[in-house]
Amino acid sequence: MTSWSHGYVADSPYTMAYQPSQVPGNLALICAMMGVDWQPTARMTILDIGCGRGYTVNTLAAANPGWTVIGLDYNPAHVAEAAALAERAQLENAIFTEMDLAEITDAEIDRLPEIDVVTIHGVWTWVSDAVRQGIVRLMARRLKPGGIAYLGYNCLPGFGPDMGLQRLFRHLAAQQVMGSSPQRVQAAIPAIRALHASRPANLPATGMLKRIAEGEEMMNTAYLAHEFLTEHWRPVFFEDLMRDLAPAKLDYVGSASLQDNIPDLIFSPEQREIFEGMPLEPAREFMKDLVLARPFRRDVFVRGLRRTDPLEALDRSVIAAVRPLGENPPKLAVQVGAAELDPEIWGPIAAALNEGPQSLGRLRSLPVGRHPNAAELLTILQDCNLIAPALRDSGPTEETRRFNRMVAEGYAEEGRLGGQYALASPVIAAGLTCSWLELAISVQPEIAEGRVPDGPEFVQRLLPGLAEDKLEEAAATMVRIATERAPIWRRFGIV
Structure with missing residues (x-):
């Protein structure tokens, strides 16, 4: 850890990750379903707290020239990379700011514009009380009345079984005096696998542990470092989160996982009877957390609840x-x-x-x-x-074309190793999730011209150095992707 990072991993960039659950179009569907009056507008200000490398912020900016999209992060390396991509893609409406929310003053907060949507994905679980308090103060002062907030966080009791795994990672990584955080995670994995094989009583075989100890492919060590090595790693109960958010005057709307909002899809008849006998939130959400196998919650809040007819709102969607x-x-x-x-x-x-x-x-x-x-x-x-x-009827724009090309070209090497990518789409005012290969194919001139690409030449262009025995299969895969996906990309104003 560095001296300025408040116990959070800062010596390695986070993974390249687009987060579809936090975009305004999806938040509007949740509000409609739950009978809350909120829709995106043509001009809004979006704030992503803990934006990491800024991919989601830049994607939203490219797809929405009328929106101002701001990314805050405490890590100057993240901010520099995000701002550099925005500059290359000529996204004047994407703004990135290095900010330490543990020490931010009210005067500094008030220099930010009023915010329509605040998104916070993963950050809450990993940061100190001082940072959490800074987040709440920022929302209390700058989130507009009627504005929306999205929080994704590790929750209890679902993540409770992995608390021993997190502490084990920290102990094992601390034994490695040299190397970056991902390298120290890598060094800890053999011991974790051996311990898992011995079936210790208080290291339960959770889904996360099985992926680490039994998976055929190595999990991304940068992700594991950011997830498990932070000093302040603390999953939370929903009701404790609500207590901490109280100064910001946020009302709970619902879950970004739509099925988690429908009791008929969650509870057995016996469980439903207990659920119906409980008071409203937070007790009912706690009941859901006891029943559902969810270690991570994606919650939507509004600052000033206004009700609307959910059926009418849904039918308009x-x-x-x-x-x-x-x-x-x-x-x-x-x-x-x-x-x-x-x-x-x-x-x-x-x-x-x-x-x-x-x-x-x-x-x-x-x-x-x-x-x-x-x-x-x-x-x-x-x-x-x-x-x-679908928020608007639009063809491709110069902003989306340029941004998608910049990502496909600039992250080619990293993209081949994985990550969560998206194609900026003016139709959905967000990103259409995809693999890096799909993104790379979509920006090729043949696709824009409506032609089927030549498979072998396509492979040599996008995957140079691929082993000769894999060329034929790769060519067939790439032609299939181009043929199947091109009509969808046209529908979403991408090509």
Whole structure:
């Protein structure tokens, strides 16, 4: 750790990661579902606290020239990289600021503009009380009345079983006096695997531990370092978070995982009876956290709750398919089993979405004689990753084209190793999630011209140095991606 980092990892950049759950279009769907009156506007100011390397901020700025998108981070290396990408992509509406929220004064906070949307992904779990207090003071002073806040954080009791693993990582990494934080994590993994194999009583075989100790592929050590080596790593109960947020006057809206808002998809009949007998939040959210296997919560709050009719709000919502939809209805795994649509309901809905963006109200009216529940229909489509909210009708812009090309070219080496990428889309006012290879293919001239690329030449251009025995398979994969995805990229104003 460095002396200025307040116990947080600062000697290694975080992973390149686009976070789709925190974008305004998705937040609007959650508000509609929960009967809260909020929609994005043509001109807004978005603030991402703990923006890391700034990928989500820059993607939103590229897709929305009318928005001002601000990224705050305490790490000057993150801020410098994010600002450099914004400059290369000529994104004048992306602003990055190095800021220490543990020491920020009210006067410094008041120099920020008023904020429409604040997003905080992961940060809360990893920082000191002083930083948390700074976050709350900032929201209390700058988040507009009626503004939205998104917080993603490690929660209890779901992350509780991994608390021993976190402490084990810190002890083992501390034994390595040389090397960066990711290198010290790498050195700790053999001991963790050996200990896991011995089945110690108080090191439970959680999903995280199994991925680290049993997975065929090594997890990203930079991610593990940022997740586990911070001095202040503390998962929290929902009710404790609500207590800490009280000075900012935030009201709870709902979960960014839509199925977690529908009791019928969570509880058995016996559990539902207990749930219904509880007072409202935070008790009911605690009941959900006891039942659901979720170590991470994605919560949405509003500063000044205004109610609206949820059915009317949902029916006005416009969505678009992110992939071709087939004849077989999607099936969503939920706590009580599975949620799915009958084939006679799914058929006309899938056909309409394959034609282009549709309002949820029109989709619900298509099945003859049967109108599916709006919240459950949206939840199945959204949580199965079949749709994205469509905020405007637009073709590609110079900003989105330039930004997507800059990311594809600038992060080629890192992209081949993984990461969470997205194509800036003016239609969804955000990013369309993708792999780095999909991103790289989308910006090639053949795609813009509507041509099918030459497979072998495509491979040599995008994956130089690939082993000869893998060339044929790679060429077929890249041609398939180009053929299948190009119509979707056109639909979303990307090409």
